[in-house]
Amino acid sequence: MASDDGDVGxxxxxxxxxxxxxxxxxxxxxxxxxxxxxxxxxxxxxxxRRLRRSQFAxxxxxxxxxxxxxxxxxxxxxIAHFGVDEPHSRLGGHEAAEAxxxxxxxxxxxxxxxxxxxxxxxxxxxxxxxxxPGRPLVPDEDAQLAPTNHYGRMCLDVEAIAVxxxxxxxxxxxxxxxxxxxxxHIPSPLGRVLRLPAVPVPLLExxxxxxxxxxxxxxxxxxxxxxxHDGPLNVVAPGATSPWQAVRLGGRVPVPVFxxxxxxxxxxxxxxxxxxxxxxxxxxxxxxxGDGDAARRALGLxxxxxxxxxxxxxxxxATVTPLRASAAVA
Numbered sequence: 001m002a003s004d005d006g007d008v009g010x011x012x013x014x015x016x017x018x019x020x021x022x023x024x025x026x027x028x029x030x031x032x033x034x035x036x037x038x039x040x041x042x043x044x045x046x047x048x049r050r051l052r053r054s055q056f057a058x059x060x061x062x063x064x065x066x067x068x069x070x071x072x073x074x075x076x077x078x079i080a081h082f083g084v085d086e087p088h089s090r091l092g093g094h095e096a097a098e099a100x101x102x103x104x105x106x107x108x109x110x111x112x113x114x115x116x117x118x119x120x121x122x123x124x125x126x127x128x129x130x131x132x133p134g135r136p137l138v139p140d141e142d143a144q145l146a147p148t149n150h151y152g153r154m155c156l157d158v159e160a161i162a163v164x165x166x167x168x169x170x171x172x173x174x175x176x177x178x179x180x181x182x183x184x185h186i187p188s189p190l191g192r193v194l195r196l197p198a199v200p201v202p203l204l205e206x207x208x209x210x211x212x213x214x215x216x217x218x219x220x221x222x223x224x225x226x227x228x229h230d231g232p233l234n235v236v237a238p239g240a241t242s243p244w245q246a247v248r249l250g251g252r253v254p255v256p257v258f259x260x261x262x263x264x265x266x267x268x269x270x271x272x273x274x275x276x277x278x279x280x281x282x283x284x285x286x287x288x289x290g291d292g293d294a295a296r297r298a299l300g301l302x303x304x305x306x307x308x309x310x311x312x313x314x315x316x317x318a319t320v321t322p323l324r325a326s327a328a329v330a
Contacts, residue, residue: 016083019043061103183214207287236292
């Protein structure tokens with residue numbers, strides 16, 4: 001449910017993972033909101049876009065002492081928690097899990113102890129619902145949480161930690177269960193695989209999957225935070241695509257795969273520079289969708305980019321046009 005005091009302003013916003021594409025863009029959007037006061041954040045890497053009034057500290061989220069000191073000194077009233085690393089996006093599987101757990105425990109715990117925290121919006125994913133027999137094909141927010149891969153369990157752990165803090169300290173928690181976030185500049189395992197010259201696809205099926213554009217993902221986080229939403233929301237772009245459809249759209253070569261062949265496909269993709277973690281393989285084999293109507297209503301996300309447009313942008317960005325010698329600047 002939405003907060004009834006979301007229009008009174010947000011005094012101090014902490015952004016974990018501010019150096020990433022999503023965290024940086026959320027900071028820019030928050031800077032443009034008159035009802036938002038001070039903004040501060042930290043990450044292992046610096047932001048790649050210009051920030052006008054946000055404070056940034058380069059801190060490894062696993063450095064408990066520095067994280068706690070920074071968060072305690074800032075004493076945030078709200079947190080945009082982008083410090084949830086999808087495996088093989090910026091970090092490998094083990095490193096992503098370690099950094100995510102440390103960032104969640106250290107930052108949220110320190111903010112709660114500082115005593116002024118009122119709301120948290122965090123990155124989660126449709127992966128918390130799992131895939132397979134007995135699970136709905138298009139889950140809404142009331143569906144059973146039964147993740148079937150490592151990233152899904154990571155996201156569920158983050159939600160559990162945040163909700164636990166929320167209950168103990170009367171903090172509203174918005175868990176944004178994103179579809180796979182894809183865009184022209186965000187590191188994404190799925191995006192890398194789809195841009196390979198040859199893409200593994202299921203031999204006998206073509207399961208649909210949803211997406212969300214990086215800009216819409218950042219907007220959703222900002223709206224959830226400013227409006228003080230409390231509870232989970234599926235953040236999903238309109239429409240869907242599928243492995244075979246995406247491959248045709250991008251002019252790639254489909255490589256039909258079944259059974260144990262996915263292990264070989266994952267190994268080949270990794271050698272080609274596009275690691276396929278288990279949640280990406282699961283998506284290509286079984287699809288992944290979610291009902292995003294509640295988020296569109298609660299957060300006012302009525303102009304989200306549709307899935308096919310997201311795919312088209314992904315392939316347009318990947319196209320490289322070499323300069324002719326005559327066009328070179330002397």
